[in-house]
Amino acid sequence: xxxxxxxxxxxxxxxxxxxxxxxxxxxxxxxxxxxxxxxxxxxxxxxxxxxxxxxxxxxxxxxxxxxxxxxxxxxxxxxxxxxxxxxxxxxxxxxxxxxxxxxxxxxxxxxxxxxxxxxxxxxxxxxxxxxxxxxxxxxxxxxxxxxxxxxxxxxxxxxxxxxxxxxxxxxxxxxxxxxxxxxxxxxxxxxxxxxxxxxxxxxxxxxxxxxxxxxxxxxxxxxxxxxxxxxxxxxxxxxxxxxxxxxxxxxxxxxxxxxxxxxxxxxxxxxxxxxxxxxxxxxxxxxxxxxxxxxxxxxxxxxxxxxxxxxxxxxxxxxxxxxxxxxxxxxxxx
Amino acid sequence: xxxxxxxxxxxxxxxxxxxxxxxxxxxxxxxxxxxxxxxxxxxxxxxxxxxxxxxxxxxxxxxxxxxxxxxxxxxxxxxxxxxxxxxxxxxxxxxxxxxxxxxxxxxxxxxxxxxxxxxxxxxxxxxxxxxxxxxxxxxxxxxxxxxxxxxxxxxxxxxxxxxxxxxxxxxxxxxxxxxxxxxxxxxxxxxxxxxxxxxxxxxxxxxxxxxxxxxxxxxxxxxxxxxxxxxxxxxxxxxxxxxxxxxxxxxxxxxxxxxxxxxxxxxxxxxxxxxxxxxxxxxxxxxxxxxxxxxxxxxxxxxxxxxxxxxxxxxxxxxxxxxxxxxxxxxxxx
DNA sequence: ACAGATGCGGCCAGGTTCCGGCCACATCTG
DNA sequence: CAGATGTGGCCGGAACCTGGCCGCATCTGT
Numbered sequence: 080x081x082x083x084x085x086x087x088x089x090x091x092x093x094x095x096x097x098x099x100x101x102x103x104x105x106x107x108x109x110x111x112x113x114x115x116x117x118x119x120x121x122x123x124x125x126x127x128x129x130x131x132x133x134x135x136x137x138x139x140x141x142x143x144x145x146x147x148x149x150x151x152x153x154x155x156x157x158x159x160x161x162x163x164x165x166x167x168x169x170x171x172x173x174x175x176x177x178x179x180x181x182x183x184x185x186x187x188x189x190x191x192x193x194x195x196x197x198x199x200x201x202x203x204x205x206x207x208x209x210x211x212x213x214x215x216x217x218x219x220x221x222x223x224x225x226x227x228x229x230x231x232x233x234x235x236x237x238x239x240x241x242x243x244x245x246x247x248x249x250x251x252x253x254x255x256x257x258x259x260x261x262x263x264x265x266x267x268x269x270x271x272x273x274x275x276x277x278x279x280x281x282x283x284x285x286x287x288x289x290x291x292x293x294x295x296x297x298x299x300x301x302x303x304x305x306x307x308x309x310x311x312x313x314x315x316x317x318x319x320x321x322x323x324x325x326x327x328x329x330x331x332x333x334x335x336x337x338x339x340x341x342x343x344x345x346x347x348x349x350x351x352x353x354x355x356x357x358x359x360x361x362x363x364x365x366x367x368x369x370x371x372x373x374x375x376x377x378x379x380x381x382x383x384x385x386x387x388x389x390x391x392x393x394x395x396x397x398x399x400x401x402x403x404x405x406x407x408x409x410x411x412x413x
Numbered sequence: 414x415x416x417x418x419x420x421x422x423x424x425x426x427x428x429x430x431x432x433x434x435x436x437x438x439x440x441x442x443x444x445x446x447x448x449x450x451x452x453x454x455x456x457x458x459x460x461x462x463x464x465x466x467x468x469x470x471x472x473x474x475x476x477x478x479x480x481x482x483x484x485x486x487x488x489x490x491x492x493x494x495x496x497x498x499x500x501x502x503x504x505x506x507x508x509x510x511x512x513x514x515x516x517x518x519x520x521x522x523x524x525x526x527x528x529x530x531x532x533x534x535x536x537x538x539x540x541x542x543x544x545x546x547x548x549x550x551x552x553x554x555x556x557x558x559x560x561x562x563x564x565x566x567x568x569x570x571x572x573x574x575x576x577x578x579x580x581x582x583x584x585x586x587x588x589x590x591x592x593x594x595x596x597x598x599x600x601x602x603x604x605x606x607x608x609x610x611x612x613x614x615x616x617x618x619x620x621x622x623x624x625x626x627x628x629x630x631x632x633x634x635x636x637x638x639x640x641x642x643x644x645x646x647x648x649x650x651x652x653x654x655x656x657x658x659x660x661x662x663x664x665x666x667x668x669x670x671x672x673x674x675x676x677x678x679x680x681x682x683x684x685x686x687x688x689x690x691x692x693x694x695x696x697x698x699x700x701x702x703x704x705x706x707x708x709x710x711x712x713x714x715x716x717x718x719x720x721x722x723x724x725x726x727x728x729x730x731x732x733x734x735x736x737x738x739x740x741x742x743x744x745x746x747x
Numbered sequence: 748a749c750a751g752a753t754g755c756g757g758c759c760a761g762g763t764t765c766c767g768g769c770c771a772c773a774t775c776t777g
Numbered sequence: 778c779a780g781a782t783g784t785g786g787c788c789g790g791a792a793c794c795t796g797g798c799c800g801c802a803t804c805t806g807t
Contacts, residue, residue: 082764083764084418084422084460085460089527092527093523095531096503097548097549098526101752101753101754108520108526111795111796113796114756115795117756118756118794120754121756122416126418126419132753132754132755133753133804134752134754134755134803134804135751135754135802135803136752136753136804136806137753137804137805138752138803138804139753149429150462151531151534152460152461152531153461153528153531153535154460154461155461156521156523156524156563156564157524157525157528157531158528159521159524159563159564160499160502160524160525160528161498161532163521163566163607164495164502164525164528165495167501167502167602167605187490190490190491190494191491191494191497191498193491194487194491194492194494202535203461203463208571209571213566213567213570213600215570216569216574216599217570217599217600218599218601218647218648219601219602220601220648229490229494229497233489233490233543235550236549236551237543237546237547239546239549240546240549240550263550265550266551267552267554268500268554269553271501313552368710371706371734372706375702375705375706376702381737383738389738390737390738390739393735393737394739396708396731397730397731397732397733397735397738398731400705400730400731400734401727401731401732401735402716403716403724404717404724404731405728435781435782446766446767446768447783448785449765451783451784452766452785454783466782467774468773468781469774469781469783470775470777471776472774472775472781472782
């Protein structure tokens with residue numbers, strides 16, 4: 080709590096992200112009580128910033144666009160966060176997928192690597208030693224991901240802002256290539272992937288596309304009239320769509336809900352406590368392997384309530400494990 | 414003159430023009446004494462604003478915006494990559510853990526949110542519209558992670574650069590809290606977590622610590638003489654054993670060596686072909702879970718030749734899988 | 748229709764911060 | 778060297794900020 084003004088600037092920077100925040104959330108971030116936050120918001124309004132609010136459940140604070148902000152700079156923490164974010168992004172390794180059309184120029188990962196190296200040139204000199212030291216101390220593990228073109232994401236962003244139809248070639252999971260003509264609405268980040276939510280003019284329906292699977296992305300400069308989104312948020316729609324392709328499964332696990340949640344934190348799951356040591360887990364995974372890993376970590380009994388297709392791989396692999404366990408014990412006496 | 418904050422914002426707005434102003438002039442504009450103006454300038458500087466001044470006749474105050482920077486600035490792709498990286502980092506949600514004392518100040522996530530909102534102001538005006546459009550088009554899914562302190566990471570980075578012993582309190586997975594005194598070497602990013610690789614002076618051995626589990630991190634200003642790292646990279650060490658005990662194990666897998674190598678590419682393994690469809694795998698894993706995942710993906714029979722300690726978990730988990738597989742088939746008709 | 752979540756603003760007591768004035772000093776121009 | 782201008786320490790009184798508590802308004806979901 081170092082001064083009102085600093086906090087106000089932090090509040091502005093936070094709201095400028097364009098997201099919505101609840102009161103308690105903002106108060107926590109700024110390290111003040113909810114009451115003081117309300118006062119800060121009032122103050123912000125008195126200075127002319129258009130802060131929209133919504134009471135009731137799902138209430139929020141949001142900064143309307145178009146506000147002329149004071150010049151904002153990075154403080155230490157922001158510089159550190161930026162460096163870390165870039166480090167994590169730069170650590171991505173292109174999947175050993177088919178190399179495709181001569182590598183993708185302007186891959187986000189490469190740009191992140193370059194930015195990671197030169198970030199300190201951009202920032203005030205006083206942050207430099209800190210960043211240099213930090214960068215020298217970091218190491219990041221590779222994380223296989225299909226390469227995404229920064230140019231594509233930027234171009235889509237502009238098309239969305241301009242409400243302009245775009246066209247591209249799309250290679251779906253089955254390797255079938257089609258030409259698309261869509262009205263783009265949102266770009267959604269989910270589990271390391273970037274998706275585009277758009278109205279597909281050819282199919283006359285909402286679709287999500289993986290940005291990394293697009294080629295020949297072109298803006299047409301032809302405007303479209305916005306439609307109402309098919310869900311409260313693009314993310315919600317994306318989730319629904321992804322679940323459709325995947326295998327939703329429901330399991331009952333003999334472990335506390337917190338433990339289950341911790342193990343599956345990375346995934347798209349719903350956790351529902353059934354008792355102190357019993358939890359229902361609903362999960363949509365693209366393969367049963369990831370599920371397996373989580374279950375192994377939990378070290379608890381479980382049963383599959385829906386998703387009979389899991390029975391076979393679970394049975395086969397369980398048998399293999401038992402066989403290996405048997406062969407192991409025969410030789411040794413620790 | 415209604416409050417400090419408003420005056421500070423007015424001061425910023427005034428200085429933002431890029432012109433120079435004398436002290437008395439600014440003081441008059443803001444309606445305060447020259448003394449107070451100096452204090453305001455000091456405050457601005459403490460927030461990170463580069464306010465240039467010049468004493469003597471013709472002296473001035475001037476805000477050095479990002480204009481006069483070295484030629485090395487961000488290009489389009491780098492700016493886009495930075496924005497995306499921050500978006501992903503800002504999307505993190507603190508785990509419901511909440512053990513800590515009511516919110517950790519300086520959480521990386523909060524800083525990332527602010528930086529995400531602010532980034533366009535730091536970059537050349539040319540890039541700004543592009544970034545604004547891009548940011549408005551993005552949405553990111555929440556990602557539960559324990560909050561990490563930016564301050565801790567930065568401080569550790571500096572201690573590593575200075576080769577300085579640090580002390581901290583550490584709460585391990587079992588919630589036991591201990592005081593540590595270590596020689597820090599590297600910070601490693603792995604699956605969304607930050608780890609510190611250090612020589613634990615008390616334990617006389619190498620250890621890895623999760624940065625989010627540290628409290629009261631302090632630099633001692635006591636230098637240490639560097640030791641040879643226990644592995645070629647900190648990451649390799651981390652992979653070998655996140656916990657202290659690493660169990661080397663040897664397995665024979667009924668699959669081609671290339672397939673095995675691909676699955677275990679990121680781990681520290683030795684692969685030795687025994688035949689066209691038979692491979693010996695030597696692996697040092699901290700826990701059997703990771704091994705399990707690889708084996709599941711391989712979809713091949715295997716046997717454990719050394720490492721009897723694997724027999725029990727494999728047996729237990731195999732039995733659980735079989736039980737679940739049985740229960741699944743019995744109930745489902747669809 | 749009701750309960751609960753969420754935002755709003757009044758009131759108050761305590762303490763932190765801010766303010767203006769004064770001064771000695773550093774730095775630079777002419 | 779003189780004067781203009783920025784710097785920062787010190788001080789006492791005043792202004793402001795903060796957190797807690799309250800009752801109220803608004804909205805969602807059951």
